[in-house]
Amino acid sequence: MYPEVAVASLSDHIKDQSVVAEPMPAHIQPMLATLSELPGEHRPYAYEYKWDGIRALYFLEAGQWRVETRNLNDVTVAYPELADLAAGLEHSSAILDGEIVAMNEHGHPSFGRLSHRLGLTEAHAAARAVDTPVTYMIFDVLYLDGYSLMPLEYRERRGMLEELGLSGESWKTPPSFTGDGGPVLDAARENHLEGVVAKKLDSPYRQGLRTKEWLKIKIVRRQEFVIGGWTPLRTGAPVVGALLIGYYEPGKGRDGRRLIYAGSVGTGFSEHDRETLARLLESRQRDTNPFAERVPKASVMFAEPELVGEVEYRGWTGQGHLRQPSFKGLRDDKEPTDVVREDIVKK
Amino acid sequence: MARAIWSGSISFGLVNIPVKLYSAVKDHSVHFHMLHEKDGVRVRQQLVCPLDDEEIDRDEVVKGYEISPDQYVTVTGDELESLTPKASRTIEILDFVGLPEIDPVYYQHPYYLVPDEQAGRPYSLLVAAMEKANRVGISKFVMRDKEYLAALRPVGGVIVLETMHFADEVVQASELEGEMPELKEPTEKELKMAGQLIDMLAGSFDPEQYHDDYREAVMDLVNTKAEGKEYVMPPPVKEEGKVIDIMVALEKSLARAREQKEEAKPSKKPAKKTKAHARAG
Amino acid sequence: MKDTIDIEVEGQRLQLSHLDKVLWPATGFTKAQMIDYYTRIAPVMLPHLTGHPVTLKRYPDGVDAGYFYEKECPAYHPDWVNTATMPSRNVRQRVNFCVVDNAPTLVWLANLASVELHTLLSTGEDLDTPTWIAFDLDPGPPAGVLDSAWAASRVREVLADAGLESFAKVSGSKGVHVYVPVNGPATFEKTKGLAHAIARQMEQQYPKRVTSMMRKDLRGGKVFVDWSQNDPHKTTVAAYSMRAREKPFVSAPVTWDELDEAVRHKHAEELSFETWEVLKRVEDQGDLFAPVLKLKQKLPE
Numbered sequence: 055m056y057p058e059v060a061v062a063s064l065s066d067h068i069k070d071q072s073v074v075a076e077p078m079p080a081h082i083q084p085m086l087a088t089l090s091e092l093p094g095e096h097r098p099y100a101y102e103y104k105w106d107g108i109r110a111l112y113f114l115e116a117g118q119w120r121v122e123t124r125n126l127n128d129v130t131v132a133y134p135e136l137a138d139l140a141a142g143l144e145h146s147s148a149i150l151d152g153e154i155v156a157m158n159e160h161g162h163p164s165f166g167r168l169s170h171r172l173g174l175t176e177a178h179a180a181a182r183a184v185d186t187p188v189t190y191m192i193f194d195v196l197y198l199d200g201y202s203l204m205p206l207e208y209r210e211r212r213g214m215l216e217e218l219g220l221s222g223e224s225w226k227t228p229p230s231f232t233g234d235g236g237p238v239l240d241a242a243r244e245n246h247l248e249g250v251v252a253k254k255l256d257s258p259y260r261q262g263l264r265t266k267e268w269l270k271i272k273i274v275r276r277q278e279f280v281i282g283g284w285t286p287l288r289t290g291a292p293v294v295g296a297l298l299i300g301y302y303e304p305g306k307g308r309d310g311r312r313l314i315y316a317g318s319v320g321t322g323f324s325e326h327d328r329e330t331l332a333r334l335l336e337s338r339q340r341d342t343n344p345f346a347e348r349v350p351k352a353s354v355m356f357a358e359p360e361l362v363g364e365v366e367y368r369g370w371t372g373q374g375h376l377r378q379p380s381f382k383g384l385r386d387d388k389e390p391t392d393v394v395r396e397d398i399v400k401k
Numbered sequence: 402m403a404r405a406i407w408s409g410s411i412s413f414g415l416v417n418i419p420v421k422l423y424s425a426v427k428d429h430s431v432h433f434h435m436l437h438e439k440d441g442v443r444v445r446q447q448l449v450c451p452l453d454d455e456e457i458d459r460d461e462v463v464k465g466y467e468i469s470p471d472q473y474v475t476v477t478g479d480e481l482e483s484l485t486p487k488a489s490r491t492i493e494i495l496d497f498v499g500l501p502e503i504d505p506v507y508y509q510h511p512y513y514l515v516p517d518e519q520a521g522r523p524y525s526l527l528v529a530a531m532e533k534a535n536r537v538g539i540s541k542f543v544m545r546d547k548e549y550l551a552a553l554r555p556v557g558g559v560i561v562l563e564t565m566h567f568a569d570e571v572v573q574a575s576e577l578e579g580e581m582p583e584l585k586e587p588t589e590k591e592l593k594m595a596g597q598l599i600d601m602l603a604g605s606f607d608p609e610q611y612h613d614d615y616r617e618a619v620m621d622l623v624n625t626k627a628e629g630k631e632y633v634m635p636p637p638v639k640e641e642g643k644v645i646d647i648m649v650a651l652e653k654s655l656a657r658a659r660e661q662k663e664e665a666k667p668s669k670k671p672a673k674k675t676k677a678h679a680r681a682g
Numbered sequence: 683m684k685d686t687i688d689i690e691v692e693g694q695r696l697q698l699s700h701l702d703k704v705l706w707p708a709t710g711f712t713k714a715q716m717i718d719y720y721t722r723i724a725p726v727m728l729p730h731l732t733g734h735p736v737t738l739k740r741y742p743d744g745v746d747a748g749y750f751y752e753k754e755c756p757a758y759h760p761d762w763v764n765t766a767t768m769p770s771r772n773v774r775q776r777v778n779f780c781v782v783d784n785a786p787t788l789v790w791l792a793n794l795a796s797v798e799l800h801t802l803l804s805t806g807e808d809l810d811t812p813t814w815i816a817f818d819l820d821p822g823p824p825a826g827v828l829d830s831a832w833a834a835s836r837v838r839e840v841l842a843d844a845g846l847e848s849f850a851k852v853s854g855s856k857g858v859h860v861y862v863p864v865n866g867p868a869t870f871e872k873t874k875g876l877a878h879a880i881a882r883q884m885e886q887q888y889p890k891r892v893t894s895m896m897r898k899d900l901r902g903g904k905v906f907v908d909w910s911q912n913d914p915h916k917t918t919v920a921a922y923s924m925r926a927r928e929k930p931f932v933s934a935p936v937t938w939d940e941l942d943e944a945v946r947h948k949h950a951e952e953l954s955f956e957t958w959e960v961l962k963r964v965e966d967q968g969d970l971f972a973p974v975l976k977l978k979q980k981l982p983e
Contacts (some may be wrong), residue, residue, distance in 0.1 A: 161646050228648065234659075236662065238658075245654055324751075330747075383756055384742055386795055387697065
């Protein structure tokens with residue numbers, strides 16, 4: 055798994071003066087990644103899985119620990135389960151960088167699930183820690199025992215992070231891979247993760263900067279959905295503004311299934327497509343809502359759920375709606391009743 | 402086979418119809434006995450007097466009505482017995498009212514009234530008359546030391562006796578006023594949507610379609626154990642378990658993806674003579 | 683009720699859907715019939731499609747109900763559907779076209795209600811080299827197909843003077859296409875320049891009947907000699923493709939004699955071909971457009 059290069063320890067770095075003693079920074083602005091395509095196989099990057107949660111920095115000093123988010127908010131009280139991490143760190147001071155995630159009932163990281171833990175006071179956090187547990191995925195070590203590790207190359211910091219061996223009930227150190235990022239991205243896609251992050255092996259930690267040394271490669275998902283309605287682009291005009299889409303799930307409804315609303319998609323069509331779609335949907339007009347639940351939109355025109363469209367998207371919200379959907383065309387080769395939510399079914 | 406719970410007679414005016422009472426419902430809940438785990442013996446319950454600290458007998462027990470905290474008026478079984486209007490085993494019909502007038506909140510328990518052999522004619526006459534007039538008989542009767550209010554209604558040629566709550570047993574909805582949040586008038590649109598929702602689930606009442614899933618699961622467990630099979634309890638999935646699961650799954654996916662990449666290497670693929678698709682598709 | 687069927691074409695499995703859907707309401711021509719036509723014409727049509735990136739015009743509800751113009755090959759295509767990528771500096775602008783080089787692909791597209799198939803003039807292997815020059819003769823009303831046919835013959839004459847042989851097909855609507863096979867080194871700059879020059883020459887020679895100007899308001903009863911299609915990004919409707927007209931017409935190859943005869947006798951209907959007529963023609967006469975694929979011609983300076 056890791057390096058072809060022998061990793062130096064902190065004392066080695068102290069000796070060769072690649073790290074300098076300094077007081078622990080009170081706050082750290084996390085290093086940010088740029089959206090990108092996957093780098094070519096031979097580019098000098100390491101690949102890590104991208105976890106959909108909240109970015110969090112863990113500070114330990116003189117036996118006291120705290121957690122801060124990207125906006126430098128102190129959220130320590132909201133995550134009491136991270137207290138034991140301090141004990142696990144056999145160092146007097148440390149700063150860790152990572153992501154706090156919560157898993158949904160399908161075993162995938164879900165930001166929606168995590169949202170129940172945001173903004174909690176101490177009183178509620180303890181109770182919530184039981185019903186919505188979180189895990190801190192640690193991916194960087196920035197400070198250790200009085201020395202800042204930020205000037206070190208990523209590969210060095212990574213080696214030291216792995217030496218720490220941080221793994222507990224509520225925290226883990228997920229792996230990092232060199233070589234071809236393609237299989238890593240494939241694995242991420244298969245397991246419904248957001249994507250991967252590519253980190254340049256020789257990059258120091260650049261506080262608060264979004265550089266090309268860290269790249270985020272997001273996985274685009276795609277599946278068919280049934281079109282059950284639309285909203286016009288302009289009032290009264292027979293031009294589609296957005297399509298209301300959904301998928302079938304077994305349940306109380308006609309033929310033992312119901313059409314679940316998955317959100318609306320308003321991009322991916324040309325002006326011409328918007329007109330053509332409006333015509334196709336108008337000829338399938340119906341007064342009643344074909345979806346199993348109320349659709350939270352104004353001026354909706356419902357349609358018989360006969361048309362199926364292919365939609366690209368980047369994930370699901372906690373409410374079961376698509377994130378950043380984009381229309382990719384009609385699929386008249388697919389039967390509407392065969393359309394189901396794929397990331398759950400294909401397990 | 403069904404067993405009559407009680408017998409008496411329906412009376413109204415000069416009419417007297419001897420009947421037997423059968424329960425119209427049967428309990429389907431799964432009943433468990435309490436056993437001592439160690440030796441599988443049925444446990445028995447003891448009545449213990451905490452003051453004397455010893456077990457006492459049932460006939461050393463009297464009923465006490467708490468008129469104020471820790472202050473009781475005792476009543477013996479005999480005294481209660483004397484209150485029961487014995488002679489009257491009659492279901493006395495007091496009024497005939499329209500069925501829809503009775504709010505279902507009053508209903509308790511349904512029974513079937515089956516006429517004695519010689520009472521067939523007056524029974525069916527009563528059924529026919531109630532059906533024609535489209536009315537049900539409100540009556541009172543006493544069964545096992547308790548007085549009941551009941552509705553007698555004709556259902557498919559049989560009289561169903563439905564015991565009812567007395568008025569003072571029913572909590573009026575107005576008493577919930579303090580508990581209810583402010584209810585706003587729905588908008589036309591909301592009403593329309595709600596109506597659509599109702600339409601979507603509208604159907605005729607088919608009791609067969611509703612199942613007691615919990616009971617079925619319990620019986621499933623019992624039967625599986627009876628067959629000697631191990632019942633596998635699904636382990637409660639802890640969060641750490643989920644995290645470990647996904648990390649293992651990722652490892653497997655990665656191994657597979659790398660393997661596939663290796664396989665694709667050596668021979669040059671003929672068909673696609675064009676650029677490869679972008680991977681993130 | 684599902685009207686789907688699983689079939690096998692040249693060893694590839696496909697599922698066809700909505701077979702009974704009427705795509706040409708005027709005659710009741712169904713999707714099943716369209717798929718049938720494309721399946722039967724495949725041996726003759728495929729050579730004209732092979733290698734050329736194709737754009738689709740899909741009419742899911744029939745020719746009267748609106749269409750989708752699709753350049754990007756649907757992402758859900760089976761893996762035996764080949765594609766060609768048009769490079770672009772902007773990653774987002776790169777287009778993956780479908781390429782129809784096998785019968786199952788043609789059937790698959792027909793199942794998607796791609797009534798019309800339009801191809802680039804170059805191939806996926808060499809997007810910068812046009813394989814033929816195309817003239818699209820499009821009549822401005824009240825001019826009709828006979829006027830297009832007449833203009834086509836004149837274009838042929840001009841081309842012959844330049845030492846170039848040409849071949850014609852009806853557009854399936856009111857126009858006529860004239861193709862000049864090149865099949866050798868050439869650039870779009872050259873072919874477009876040549877076509878433009880010829881169009882202008884035609885305009886000079888027959889000002890009352892021909893125009894080389896795109897603007898529709900300048901056409902008024904004249905035939906527009908469209909030279910602009912000789913462009914790496916433009917497409918022309920493929921030979922043997924169906925058209926989304928009122929009837930299931932086809933862009934069918936014709937002989938010069940047929941064009942001249944029709945003009946002489948003023949028989950416009952002789953230049954309209956529905957699917958079964960095309961199948962019969964191919965049986966009797968073979969692929970009239972075959973030379974467009976084989977003939978190598980050198981372009982004059």
